[in-house]
Amino acid sequence: MRIQLLIPLTALCVVLAAASARSDEPPAGQAAETPGRPIPTADDYAFFESRIRPLLVEHCHECHSRQAETPQAGLLLDNADGIARGGDSGPAVVPGRPDDSLLIQAVRYTHELVQMPPAGQLPEAAIAELAAWVERGAPFPPTTGPDLSSAGQPVAGQPIDIEQGKQFWSFRPLVEVPPAPAAGQAWIERRIDAYLMATMQTSGLSPSPRADRRTLIRRASFDLVGLPPTPEEIEAFVRDDSPDAYARLIERLLASPHYGERWGRYWLDLVRYCDVPEPWAGSGAAWLYRDWIVDALNRDLPYDRFVTLQLAADHVPDARVEDIAALGFLGLSPTYWKELKLAPGVIQVVVAEEWEERVNTLTSTLLGVTVACARCHDHKFDPVAQHDYYALAGVLASTRLVPRPLLPAGEAAGLLATLDELRTMQAQVDKLLAQNPVPPEDKTKADELKAQIKALRKATPAIDEPLAFAVDDASVHVLPDGPHRTMVEYRAGQAQDVPLHIRGNPLNPGDVVPRRFLAVLSQGTPEPFQHGSGRLDLAQAIFDDAAPLAARVMVNRVWRHHFGRGLVETPSNFGAQGDRPTHPELLDDLAARFIAGGWSLKWLHREIMLSAAWRQQSTPHADGQAVDPDNRHLWRMNRRRLEVEAWRDAMLAACDSLDRSIGGPPAELNEPANRRRTIYGTVKRRELADLLRLYDFPDPTAHSPARLPTTTPLQQLYVLNSPFIGRQAELLAARLQSERPADTKAQVSRAHQLLFGREPTVGEVTIAREFLAQAGEAGGEPSAVAEAWRQYLEVLLASNELMFID
Numbered sequence: 172m173r174i175q176l177l178i179p180l181t182a183l184c185v186v187l188a189a190a191s192a193r194s195d196e197p198p199a200g201q202a203a204e205t206p207g208r209p210i211p212t213a214d215d216y217a218f219f220e221s222r223i224r225p226l227l228v229e230h231c232h233e234c235h236s237r238q239a240e241t242p243q244a245g246l247l248l249d250n251a252d253g254i255a256r257g258g259d260s261g262p263a264v265v266p267g268r269p270d271d272s273l274l275i276q277a278v279r280y281t282h283e284l285v286q287m288p289p290a291g292q293l294p295e296a297a298i299a300e301l302a303a304w305v306e307r308g309a310p311f312p313p314t315t316g317p318d319l320s321s322a323g324q325p326v327a328g329q330p331i332d333i334e335q336g337k338q339f340w341s342f343r344p345l346v347e348v349p350p351a352p353a354a355g356q357a358w359i360e361r362r363i364d365a366y367l368m369a370t371m372q373t374s375g376l377s378p379s380p381r382a383d384r385r386t387l388i389r390r391a392s393f394d395l396v397g398l399p400p401t402p403e404e405i406e407a408f409v410r411d412d413s414p415d416a417y418a419r420l421i422e423r424l425l426a427s428p429h430y431g432e433r434w435g436r437y438w439l440d441l442v443r444y445c446d447v448p449e450p451w452a453g454s455g456a457a458w459l460y461r462d463w464i465v466d467a468l469n470r471d472l473p474y475d476r477f478v479t480l481q482l483a484a485d486h487v488p489d490a491r492v493e494d495i496a497a498l499g500f501l502g503l504s505p506t507y508w509k510e511l512k513l514a515p516g517v518i519q520v521v522v523a524e525e526w527e528e529r530v531n532t533l534t535s536t537l538l539g540v541t542v543a544c545a546r547c548h549d550h551k552f553d554p555v556a557q558h559d560y561y562a563l564a565g566v567l568a569s570t571r572l573v574p575r576p577l578l579p580a581g582e583a584a585g586l587l588a589t590l591d592e593l594r595t596m597q598a599q600v601d602k603l604l605a606q607n608p609v610p611p612e613d614k615t616k617a618d619e620l621k622a623q624i625k626a627l628r629k630a631t632p633a634i635d636e637p638l639a640f641a642v643d644d645a646s647v648h649v650l651p652d653g654p655h656r657t658m659v660e661y662r663a664g665q666a667q668d669v670p671l672h673i674r675g676n677p678l679n680p681g682d683v684v685p686r687r688f689l690a691v692l693s694q695g696t697p698e699p700f701q702h703g704s705g706r707l708d709l710a711q712a713i714f715d716d717a718a719p720l721a722a723r724v725m726v727n728r729v730w731r732h733h734f735g736r737g738l739v740e741t742p743s744n745f746g747a748q749g750d751r752p753t754h755p756e757l758l759d760d761l762a763a764r765f766i767a768g769g770w771s772l773k774w775l776h777r778e779i780m781l782s783a784a785w786r787q788q789s790t791p792h793a794d795g796q797a798v799d800p801d802n803r804h805l806w807r808m809n810r811r812r813l814e815v816e817a818w819r820d821a822m823l824a825a826c827d828s829l830d831r832s833i834g835g836p837p838a839e840l841n842e843p844a845n846r847r848r849t850i851y852g853t854v855k856r857r858e859l860a861d862l863l864r865l866y867d868f869p870d871p872t873a874h875s876p877a878r879l880p881t882t883t884p885l886q887q888l889y890v891l892n893s894p895f896i897g898r899q900a901e902l903l904a905a906r907l908q909s910e911r912p913a914d915t916k917a918q919v920s921r922a923h924q925l926l927f928g929r930e931p932t933v934g935e936v937t938i939a940r941e942f943l944a945q946a947g948e949a950g951g952e953p954s955a956v957a958e959a960w961r962q963y964l965e966v967l968l969a970s971n972e973l974m975f976i977d
Contacts, residue, residue: 211310214876216748219311220544220551221527223304225675226297228547230288251311260285264309269302272309312551312748336554336691340755341539341745345719345763348756360783362764366757367784371804376795379787379807384409386977387786388420389928390808393976394733395424395776397433397817397848398824402924421780425773428833429848431469434772436816436850437732438464440878441536441743442500445856445871446837448640452506455574456637460499461850462834467497474725474770475714478537483707485643495575495583495641501706502572502640504529505856505872511657518657519649519677526564532874534563537713539724539745542689547675553746554691558684561671562697565686569666569704571645574638582633589631596620596627644703666704688712692720714770720745722762726775727752730761731877733779735809736802743876753803784808789977811976812880815866816849819895822968823848825925826902843894865889890969900964904957915940922964927972939963 227248235242235258236249246263247253257263257273264272276282278298286292293301304310336342350365353372359365371378382390388408392400400408408420424430439461446457467477481500484490505528507521523546531543544550545560576583603609603617628634646667652658670680685699688709693716700708713721724745731737738758741749752758761778768774779785789808802809813821823829823846830846838845840852840860852860856871865886869875890896903922911917919939923931931939946959967973 211308215307215310216312217541217544218307219304221546222300225547226301229674230293251313254309254311264305266308267306269305272305275302275305331549331554331556333554333690339554339747340751341720341723342691343719345759347760347763350756358783361778361781362760363757363779363782364784366754366760367805370754371806374798374804376798376804376806378783379792381786382788382808382977385928387417390976391420391424391780393813393817394780395433396427396429397820398429399821400928402928405928418781421777425776428469431465432848432850434468435461435465440869440875443505443532443871443873443875444503445854447853447855448503449506449856451508453574454638455640456836457499457503457640458836459496459577459637459639460503463493463496465834468772471771471773474772478713479710482710486703486707492577492579495577496639498641499639501529501570501642504572506572509659511652511659513657514655515649515651515657516678518659522647522649523672523677526567529567530560530563535743535874535876537724538717538720539743541744541746552748555689557671559689561669561684562687565667565669565684566700566705566709568669569644569646570642570706571647571661573641573643575641576633576636576638578633586631586633589627589634593624593627596624688716692717718766719762722765723758726758726761726765729772729775730779733785734805735811743874813974813976814878815863815868818974819849819862821973822899826899827906828899828902843898861889862895890965896965896968897961899968900961903964904960915943922967926967
């Protein structure tokens with residue numbers, strides 16, 4: 172690790188302060204730190220519902236709930252107040268401090284007086300989850316839904332009312348309400364503006380002036396392609412006074428092949444993409460799915476078909492061979508190790524955990540509904556019954572994760588059979604040669620097998636083509652295989668309905684639930700799925716019965732990435748525990764027009780970015796701050812922090828070292844010589860690269876609805892010590908020397924043009940020249956001058972002005 176003092180420190184701090192001067196507010200949507208107990212998020216509540224409430228119901232509520240005849244020790248564990256108040260021994264938990272919490276001490280059996288449950292200690296995994304819950308602050312949702320009995324079912328008399336549930340705002344049909352008449356018509360460019368203007372005026376607000384052209388082109392370039400405009404592109408746009416100059420800029424960016432890279436990465440967050448899954452997940456080229464996403468977005472594949480192919484490309488009659496790669500949505504699902512030396516009951520639990528993860532990712536991504544909370548009981552807050560969960564789980568219980576070549580079905584089957592044969596032959600070779608010494612006859616046999624392998628490979632044209640992580644229809648069955656051993660059997664081409672698991676326990680089955688869609692989103696009574704696993708039926712139901720919700724969710728995601736905050740601030744939870752829309756009529760209008768426009772995402776980008784609202788300045792003013800400091804009415808643009816991908820790519824572009832080639836296998840991001848866009852950096856499910864880990868990259872083991880930007884000391888240490896940052900500073904110095912030789916002022920000016928899209932101020936030039944001159948005064952050795960330039964440019968590369976968008 173390289174740790175060096177930046178000298179003279181005071182001068183460079185002034186440079187950094189100057190570059191940071193325009194970023195004096197937190198990014199939109201980033202809450203200020205709150206001392207004490209953290210505010211629970213929707214993810215915290217989802218964790219509680221899926222992991223903690225079932226534990227409490229099964230192991231604690233018999234003695235510590237309102238359903239108990241006499242709550243033991245005065246402790247109630249079925250409501251937030253009871254947990255906070257505690258029992259005879261005091262509070263049950265200390266939020267954020269599991270080691271100091273009586274509940275955790277009791278279940279760990281480390282408390283000298285209290286050890287729970289008294290019948291025997293919980294499994295280590297359950298104790299770890301309880302500790303993780305307390306570490307999160309012990310979030311417990313407010314009790315607004317029906318109470319649960321000790322069996323984990325709704326109390327008698329409180330069934331879910333599906334018809335009433337359909338009246339919730341996000342489950343209702345789209346209603347197009349024309350925007351209310353408002354003054355300021357000259358400001359309005361699109362229908363979006365009319366809705367926003369009406370709500371602004373109701374609150375006594377007025378919109379901000381339009382941003383200058385340098386700001387607009389930089390904002391648009393990062394929004395659509397994730398790369399900064401070149402100084403030449405900026406100057407051409409500034410000088411272009413034609414009425415359609417801005418519209419042509421948007422069209423050019425939407426047509427760029429880099430558009431799919433930028434927006435593809437957002438989608439990959441949702442579907443927990445990784446290049447290197449679990450070691451037991453089998454072989455394949457995950458990047459085929461990533462490249463399919465990039466290509467589909469570049470082609471503006473309609474969103475309904477975009478999703479349908481990802482769920483069921485193998486069942487879509489007119490799908491292309493290349494579309495098999497789209498099945499990575501499910502094919503790259505996390506899998507858990509199944510130790511077959513254990514009893515079937517253990518493996519059944521593992522398989523059920525996989526179903527839960529896939530149900531959660533699927534419904535959170537596409538529908539904004541936390542269906543996985545209904546695994547153990549009817550949803551506490553939303554009209555989703557436990558039967559709904561197992562209706563979807565049956566689809567996944569009929570779907571097998573398999574590698575598939577991008578070939579027609581017949582050729583693919585032949586290639587897979589050949590690969591199996593080659594693996595069998597290679598295993599025989601390895602076994603023969605593992606002997607020490609190898610008998611001559613076995614050596615001869617091994618050589619013969621090697622020759623057969625070589626001939627078979629030569630006779631198979633597509634033998635080295637990469638395999639996609641995909642799926643096919645096959646029902647999974649966990650069967651006994653002798654005493655305390657298990658066999659997992661897949662029955663190809665078969666589908667199955669699964670039984671409801673009482674309290675979420677697969678060892679306690681209930682009624683078998685037919686595979687079908689969610690009742691609350693269905694038109695009438697949901698019909699059982701009829702085609703294979705039901706994946707295609709599911710996709711069709713999402714874009715038929717649930718089209719209004721699917722459109723609202725996707726429109727809100729796109730809006731959030733453009734404005735820094737969503738019309739709904741919980742992008743993957745449109746249920747009762749999620750936020751309500753700030754502009755419901757605007758959301759419905761955009762969703763309805765999104766559907767009417769053929770589900771075109773590029774249409775949606777165009778509609779948003781051509782609005783006057785998107786083109787506003789981001790600078791706050793006193794009147795707006797006094798009325799709406801959170802900018803919920805969008806009286807100005809939100810200043811936003813670049814994601815790590817865009818920040819790294821911007822550095823590579825400024826240094827003229829960016830490899831702009833599209834697609835292909837990933838490259839390791841920890842290698843300083845890696846010049847590819849960050850979307851092509853290797854993402855390992857269990858071990859992120861340092862850059863990604865430090866700069867808020869999402870956990871690839873789970874669906875990520877939104878990134879939460881942080882500022883930490885480790886980020887600054889990374890900048891000071893990163894070989895990558897140092898390398899880019901050296902490359903940028905070489906570029907400046909080449910393009911503006913022997914002219915310090917011109918080089919400083921060019922650095923600001925390349926990094927920030929503007930000329931430096933007089934003060935910035937003065938500080939830079941004084942700092943760089945000291946290296947010359949100290950002897951003027953070439954190495955000293957080069958080191959001064961490197962340090963100076965490292966500061967610019969790490970400055971807020973490069974990292975934030977106005």
